[in-house]
Amino acid sequence: MLTVGEFSRICQVSIKTLHYYDRIGLLVPIKVDPSSGYRYYGQQQVERMLLIGRLKRYGFSLEDIRVLLDCKEEGVLRGRLCQQREKLKFKQREMELVISELSAHLQNFERTGDIMGYQKEYDIDVTNTPDMVVIASRQMMGVKEFGNYYSGLYERMAREHLTPDGLRGAVYYDQEFNHECSDIELIVGVRETEKADKTMKGRLCAKTIHKGPYSSLSDAYGALVAWIENHGYAWDGAPYELYVKTQFDSLAPEDWETEVYFPVRKK
Amino acid sequence: MLTVGEFSRICQVSIKTLHYYDRIGLLVPIKVDPSSGYRYYGQQQVERMLLIGRLKRYGFSLEDIRVLLDCKEEGVLRGRLCQQREKLKFKQREMELVISELSAHLQNFERTGDIMGYQKEYDIDVTNTPDMVVIASRQMMGVKEFGNYYSGLYERMAREHLTPDGLRGAVYYDQEFNHECSDIELIVGVRETEKADKTMKGRLCAKTIHKGPYSSLSDAYGALVAWIENHGYAWDGAPYELYVKTQFDSLAPEDWETEVYFPVRKK
């Protein structure tokens, strides 16, 4: 039997951490002296503690770890580990992207001496957009669930024998932008007018093209809004994006292209 | 002038976030109606908000960002960006390591069906260690500051014309392990007995070799402690590590080797 101090030295974790793990039920001492409250740990708990440390490095939350360790099915365990590996790989790719973004920013900064320089390079103009015949799916959804809902639309297209015309986009109806859950309508352009959900009437829009990953899309929004204000227009309806070049064209995120439209009227 | 709602839609951040940024002084509306408390933002603040979002992606804390944006010197700004890029690259390398560790773990798990299998592969035995003639530097230090203190020792070796014998290690005196700040003594073996700080007398130790990055070193500690208990020995003194193969031998972290020693006596 080991006291907290001994146990903490062996496992290389702080006593506070052990107190905490006891409190949340992740690692409960085998014995607690009822009169003094002293905690005593057993040999075999060293193993558990080390495993906890490992899983923590793998990026699991303590809650996840508790569930994992209490779960006896080997398959589930293996599944969760695999899944976590994929998550880490994904995060790594994301980080790669951020680094390249930062590098580009730095270059731009050194060239122009303006820390916001990159943002002024949007070409913006006002056009009358053509009508778009689309099927649509409007829902409260998070930005990350786009994939799920899009696949729903494509499934439906297959079922109803619709022909895509290459148009893909999203309309943002929401008043306030919320990363996790917003009122968003995904649209896919189709040929069959009669079977489509609706025709989005052409209208006057301020438009620009955003090149690069979606993480910096809001730069385009900012540029557009500034332009609209400065050129005597007023914002008039839900903005939308069309995804012109994306990962589905097997392009790297730096080469993606997104058109951003803001419906406007002359002030 | 824009209301919070409008501003939040344009910049794609939540109203809550804007409230928060106002509160911490990171982005203060150009006007606040004194009677109603309503916030009004200006055009030019869109730019600032977007830049904040960017810097946040780059991994800066909001406090950092506030300082950065208020700092007018271009050089400082560029320096911080460069520095942050290096930090991100470092984190990326670390993540790479974790992924490879997880992959190895998974393989081991699938082979043995034992989630702790990897941990049982330490070869442990008891040896009488030889005397070690060392110069030493004992301090409260964090694990990450090893580099600083080691370089101090090497500097001193150069100054006093000491000859290293290839031994490098650290003794852990502390009762409780604390990542940030522990009582650790760094030691470097030298040839000149008379000029050395001390001779660490050889004595009975349980020993094992840990292969791989330092993040999983505590596995070795755990294995040793379990072994000591199970084989009728008692722990008797401050444990220490010797770094046998490290990054200074230009090896990848997977190939590093560390010897871990626990002084023991027969029970």
Added chain:
DNA sequence: CATTGACTCTCCCCTTAGGTCATGCTGTAT
């Protein structure tokens, strides 16, 4: 003018994974 509905305000509590005192009790060695 009054009402409605959308918008906004502040205030308070909650999250993760513990860290940092402060104060008081316990165990053991001398």
Added chain:
DNA sequence: ATACAGCATGACCTAAGGGGAGAGTCAATG
């Protein structure tokens, strides 16, 4: 018996907001 190391609990703190309650405000409509 006493000193001192070790241990306990509890309160408060972190970063970056999210969620909700309850109340006030703005603009358009009847």
